[in-house]
Amino acid sequence: MRPDPTHPDTLLARAQGAHDPATHGVVPAVHPATTFLRAGDLSYPGGHSYARPFNPTFDGAETLLATLEGAAQALLFSSGMSAATAVFQALEPGDHVIAPQVMYWGLRNWLKGFAAQWGLGLDLVDMRDPAAVAAAVRPGRTRLIWAETPANPTWEVTDLAACAEIAHRAGARLAVDNTVPTPLLTRPVEHGADIVMHSATKYLNGHSDVLGGALATARADGFWERIAAIRANQGAIPGPFEAWLLLRGMRTLGLRVERACATAQRLAEHFAGHPKLEAVLYPGLPTHPGHAVAARQMRGGFGGMLSVRVKGGAAGAVAASAALRIWTRATSLGGVESLVEHRGSIEGPDSPCPQDLLRLSCGIEHADDLIADLEQALEHVPA
Template sequence: MKIETLAIHASNHPDSATGAVTSPINLSTTFLRDEDLGYSKGFMYTRHNNPNRQQLESCMAALEGGEAALAFGSGSAAAFAVFQALQPGDHIIAPDDMYHGLRTQLRYIFVELKMWVTFIDFNEIENHIRPNTRLIWMETPSNPLMKITDIARVVELAKQHDIITAVDNTFATPCIQRPLDMGVDLVMHATTKYINGHSDVLGGAIIAKKNDDFFGRIKMVQLLGGGVPSPFDCYLTLRGIKTLPYRMRGHCENAMALAKFLEQHPKVEKVYYPGLPSHPDHAVAAQQMKNGFGGMLSFQVKGEAKEAIKVANTTKLFMQATSLGGVESLIEHRASQEGPDTKTPQNLLRVSVGLEHIDDLIADIDQALLA
């Protein structure tokens, strides 16, 4: 089935008791045990599993083309489970531009747990592989500089050294990019973002190409750590998924139009959007992002931090807030969010381009830049 059909029908089971077309929310935390002490209906305790979470995990696996998926209470919890599944002494390669929260996890938690982490420019990845390298973590497009990693190239290198590969696919979504089809082992999503798409649910997911031993370790972390989403959160996320393919088309179209406008604006120093031919990784992006270039972009305002912050404070439709992927447009001075150790330029603004009419969005950014 095409992704538009999968988004609607994958794991949506009409209720046999009532005939309800939409799967109901099952809030029970515990389930009946059989006379022989088993659980023939497949559920025992909601931390272990729940009908709504099972439907969400099955749906995410179908969308990304994986054998299995695990849902978590946040994207950070999902990534955390992957890192926890490793062993002390393992080496992780991660991008030099990535979501600040995961970078902080690696630097301040997992390094303390005696893991080795190297943050690199992926164009130089060959120089950083060690005998104990166990995981290569990719984020493409990256946050917030929209760097593109050549997934196929990294996978080929990783297979030569028996290294697990993972891609944070939050910015792209399976509507645009399916890393498992390119040989990646694991995909991560902050389902808070585009997957849910309405800025009202916190969640994350890990999808595996193969339901193997390492994925089993991640599942053990999910089970024992208990960082799972509630049934209601799973229900809302599944509801958001039904419109995901069509929402992503609008996000991509609006982002491309806004990026082209900003690239020509006299008050803009630089635009970061992989759909622009001027982007240094445009050719790679065009090859692996099959159905658009996403709804995220960043740009540098001419001047310093104060000029950029003034723009963010002056927009009327673009709301100044963190996060991304909702139907509404957001703008953020990213360096101030990331803190004193940020490598993000001080005059950079990150934009989550929403589904408002593009003429209104362009007019809003224009007036803010010229104010």
């Protein structure tokens, strides 16, 4: 897709100029129809036949996301997991996949089971090291490299351009989970990615009231057609009202991401070296091992997510979490409310997540209040 010169914030605020063509309302309409009228010659004059493969309500969000990502096309899915798994399901039995050791735990666990059932070769590697990625390539078999950067929940950074070069040299594709940075901070296609995934439940919607996912592609090729067929055949689509809410949420993405990034940066700088913390994990800190790579491939900030490792192990982390008053103890991220989660208790014993880690998702509350709340909570950590 040819880059749109309009600033992303303007495209988002105006929903790329979307409106209701029937009434000229400035808000796009919801189309709840599941089937569409055929003409006398059996054609579909409106361009839609049935709601499972396509729905007019999807069009606005899909077009806007494709523009933001610099992609050829985008597709909405019923969840981030349904979007991500469709990419792996489009592979052939016997293909080989490289994925990160640190990634969204739900997808990692699913992938381990699916790879065994589908006959995929699977290697989980340290994606911070391009040499480790290259060493994991199986000539003639590797067909997909999956990356997530910064990687949830320790926020390790992957060099996307290096991984794209490795993938393409092997005849494979690079797919990138771009949920946390959003296309406002990172556009993986610009760094050579072939597929971009979003859990649209998170930052794209931004209000913790929609379950959805999305994929965008650099090229509408045969692999993309297989993904679209999987979506249609499995019915892995959101409802029209959910798609409408998603587009409504996307209109404030620029403001929310800007605020979340600024707050996360303030928190990281404030709590770095705190006596009750072992470490602050945030790529916006110059001391972060991946800071230089993040600075090269991210623009406008380093994201609204960070993690802290609390002294005293799991007990110290849980004690701090329990004492919080403004931060909300809940799963998920990217909403207007700031969330905290002890990831070790969620991910289980085989997780690479340290047991002393608290994951923080910065919302749009005032940073001073969030800092003060975390300060008082850390007072409850045993000395």
